[in-house]
Amino acid sequence: MRAFNIPPTDTEAALKRAARERILILDGAMGTQIQSLGLDEDAFLGHGGHSCAYHSDHPQKGNNDLLILTQPDEIERIHYDFAMAGADIVETNTFSSTTIAQADYAMEEAVHDLNAQGARIARRAMDRATAEDGKPRWVAGAVGPTNRTASISPDVNDPGYRAVTFDDLRRAYGQQIRGLIAGGADLILIETIFDTLNAKAAIFACFEAFAEHGKRLPVMISGTITDASGRTLSGQTPTAFWHSVRHARPFTVGLNCALGANAMRPHLKELSDVADALICAYPNAGLPNAFGEYDEGPDDTAPQVEQFAREGLVNVVGGCCGTTPDHIRAIAEAVAKYEPRKLPSYTDA
Numbered sequence: 039m040r041a042f043n044i045p046p047t048d049t050e051a052a053l054k055r056a057a058r059e060r061i062l063i064l065d066g067a068m069g070t071q072i073q074s075l076g077l078d079e080d081a082f083l084g085h086g087g088h089s090c091a092y093h094s095d096h097p098q099k100g101n102n103d104l105l106i107l108t109q110p111d112e113i114e115r116i117h118y119d120f121a122m123a124g125a126d127i128v129e130t131n132t133f134s135s136t137t138i139a140q141a142d143y144a145m146e147e148a149v150h151d152l153n154a155q156g157a158r159i160a161r162r163a164m165d166r167a168t169a170e171d172g173k174p175r176w177v178a179g180a181v182g183p184t185n186r187t188a189s190i191s192p193d194v195n196d197p198g199y200r201a202v203t204f205d206d207l208r209r210a211y212g213q214q215i216r217g218l219i220a221g222g223a224d225l226i227l228i229e230t231i232f233d234t235l236n237a238k239a240a241i242f243a244c245f246e247a248f249a250e251h252g253k254r255l256p257v258m259i260s261g262t263i264t265d266a267s268g269r270t271l272s273g274q275t276p277t278a279f280w281h282s283v284r285h286a287r288p289f290t291v292g293l294n295c296a297l298g299a300n301a302m303r304p305h306l307k308e309l310s311d312v313a314d315a316l317i318c319a320y321p322n323a324g325l326p327n328a329f330g331e332y333d334e335g336p337d338d339t340a341p342q343v344e345q346f347a348r349e350g351l352v353n354v355v356g357g358c359c360g361t362t363p364d365h366i367r368a369i370a371e372a373v374a375k376y377e378p379r380k381l382p383s384y385t386d387a
């Protein structure tokens with residue numbers, strides 16, 4: 039494939055070197071940390087923080103990504119806390135920073151800045167942490183699934199209808215990825231994939247953006263298993279999911295979010311058995327309770343993630359919804375004594 043004629047960034051070699059030596063640590067949930075700040079509408083708009091150059095008639099409370107522009111110091115502090123808790127890789131706060139997802143808040147205009155600034159803030163936090171302890175750290179540009187699905191109709195009476203097309207997604211993801219690259223992201227993390235067609239649009243957009251940039255960033259691809267039968271929302275098993283994204287030669291493939299670590303384990307095992315890429319897993323802190331909160335503490339989640347490492351299933355681990363810096367610290371300590379998973383037939387090509 040032509041995309042692989044684009045030379046990789048220097049980061050890729052450093053990441054692969056680190057991943058051969060140990061299990062790498064990803065950060066935890068940004069949403070949980072933001073929630074704990076108890077910000078009101080004024081805070082989301084930046085009153086008392088940094089004013090935002092973009093205007094919208096829609097309320098912005100809940101638009102967590104917007105805090106990159108309106109409360110950058112808070113977001114930088116959260117990244118820094120995760121880094122000091124042991125994260126080698128932190129995710130930008132850009133899960134919903136596409137025109138498609140920002141349409142809910144009429145904030146489409148802000149998308150480039152959200153991504154570029156989101157990457158810069160994370161980089162700043164990593165550089166501060168590295169200045170203290172000398173450990174290298176990387177910024178993963180987070181690319182979420184959007185709130186629309188390309189392969190399933192949202193209308194039960196019209197199964198042929200689609201709320202979004204592959205090309206809509208490709209364009210929106212392209213804009214996001216260019217912003218993340220402009221802000222200095224080291225990797226692109228396509229995450230919480232419930233619809234593989236959405237992810238394929240994001241992968242395609244990556245290659246287009248890398249071709250323009252003249253360098254190929256490492257790509258992490260993370261699906262989510264949304265039901266106990268072990269399939270994504272678009273109906274794929276982990277094996278089918280791998281074969282759908284393998285052409286991207288990702289730095290990691292894996293699973294995040296959804297059912298918590300114990301329920302994730304069999305699906306992770308299946309993926310680990312078939313994938314000739316590094317494996318990344320970052321589960322939620324268990325299942326949400328009736329209030330949508332996550333009850334697992336660090337001492338509940340860490341031993342479950344340790345089990346992944348003991349069984350040799352993982353190369354990168356972290357946390358998704360409900361996981362705090364304390365969860366990440368406990369996970370990092372729990373997996374430190376295990377060797378990273380060996381690839382079935384790995385080549386550096």
Ligand SMILES: [Zn+2]
Pocket residue numbers: 294295296321322358359
């Ligand atoms: Zn999650």
